[in-house]
Amino acid sequence: MSRQGQMLQAIGEDGIVYTWYRRPYNRRVPTQRQLELQQQLQPIQGEPPPTPQMLNPKQTQLSELGELILIRCFQSLPINDRFNMEHVSRLFQSASKRSWNIHKHVVVPPASLKKGTYSIDIRYLFRLLMKRCARYCLTLQINSMLKQDRIFRLLHLGYKVECLQLESLDQICGSELEEIGGRLPNLKILIIIKCKFHTNTINGFNLMLEQFKRLIVFAVGRCANFQSELEKLPRSLRILNLNLFDVVNSANAIGNIRRQAPNITMLTIECRSLDVVNQVQDFEHLKVLSLHYSPILDDVITPDLFPVNFSQQLKALELFVVSENFIAMRFRPEFFPQLEHIKFDIIENPTTNYNTILGQLVEFPALRSISLGVYTRKKKLICRAEYLNFVRRLYEKGRLEVSRELFPLPS
Numbered sequence: 001m002s003r004q005g006q007m008l009q010a011i012g013e014d015g016i017v018y019t020w021y022r023r024p025y026n027r028r029v030p031t032q033r034q035l036e037l038q039q040q041l042q043p044i045q046g047e048p049p050p051t052p053q054m055l056n057p058k059q060t061q062l063s064e065l066g067e068l069i070l071i072r073c074f075q076s077l078p079i080n081d082r083f084n085m086e087h088v089s090r091l092f093q094s095a096s097k098r099s100w101n102i103h104k105h106v107v108v109p110p111a112s113l114k115k116g117t118y119s120i121d122i123r124y125l126f127r128l129l130m131k132r133c134a135r136y137c138l139t140l141q142i143n144s145m146l147k148q149d150r151i152f153r154l155l156h157l158g159y160k161v162e163c164l165q166l167e168s169l170d171q172i173c174g175s176e177l178e179e180i181g182g183r184l185p186n187l188k189i190l191i192i193i194k195c196k197f198h199t200n201t202i203n204g205f206n207l208m209l210e211q212f213k214r215l216i217v218f219a220v221g222r223c224a225n226f227q228s229e230l231e232k233l234p235r236s237l238r239i240l241n242l243n244l245f246d247v248v249n250s251a252n253a254i255g256n257i258r259r260q261a262p263n264i265t266m267l268t269i270e271c272r273s274l275d276v277v278n279q280v281q282d283f284e285h286l287k288v289l290s291l292h293y294s295p296i297l298d299d300v301i302t303p304d305l306f307p308v309n310f311s312q313q314l315k316a317l318e319l320f321v322v323s324e325n326f327i328a329m330r331f332r333p334e335f336f337p338q339l340e341h342i343k344f345d346i347i348e349n350p351t352t353n354y355n356t357i358l359g360q361l362v363e364f365p366a367l368r369s370i371s372l373g374v375y376t377r378k379k380k381l382i383c384r385a386e387y388l389n390f391v392r393r394l395y396e397k398g399r400l401e402v403s404r405e406l407f408p409l410p411s
Contacts, residue, residue: 297323
């Protein structure tokens, strides 16, 4: 019985005795020959997948003819039908296994979790997905999961997963985060969106990040109970996105990010803390900076706020509401010689000459994209003609490729 694993028997509603076997799984690392064969079977990007070869009458045995015909039939079925047909008989199960092609991108669809659409639970579904079509995939995206299921222990089936996206998962605990780092140490992209963390996951989060050696992109967006000072970020990290990140409860987070991952080139932080604006200026290799919900409304602009040596290295900048003094003193061509994209909002003031203030942006040498939002205390814009004149001057320069204005334009 130890070789066969565990056995479970139960009597169904129809009076039939059903037997389930749970056999132990041993990880099989693919050989070099199998990897070469897998590369030969992969279709060339941009071309349709190759059609199955025709059966050779001289080499096909009569005993194998039925299974080979079933394989061709299974290749034309959708995923749901393939999984459901596997339970019909051993012949169908064997034919279904041989009909799977290797896929690079596998998605666990939310529709598979709806009651009545699947004859098997999500845990077994995920295992089948990994064993059939995701064993050698590079990108794995899990959109939904039932509350009682925990599937991270099955990630060891993904030998070559480099991009993992988790979305709308409920109650992720610290042990599961640690399991991700242990199962996928070669992960390059990790995206966690709209998930709910357990109340105490700080240690598990640090243990997960500590095991990543090749992580390049790390994004956490709109996740409940996400609190971490990010003390163990890998030095290979280049892109970091923290959406709705509470820096007030993680005061040392920005400093830890700069010390642990000094080579970050793209940083996105959405929070309402004014201290973040000053802390992000210590990054030496930053090219893209996005600070949402952090207004700059002070009338006095200090010299240490966006100094020249920091502004000159930026190629893209996104800010929240900024004051008129900040625009006049910082949005100058000599401050942003490499800037290609800029986004900011202003609060309309009837006494301000926007032709002069916004006119400085027209002289930016590399500007190709701009997004401008205007907040007003009245329903109609008072300085609408000046905004339209600014947009017209940008287009007359001939370099502008993308423009987004949050006010109506004439036809």
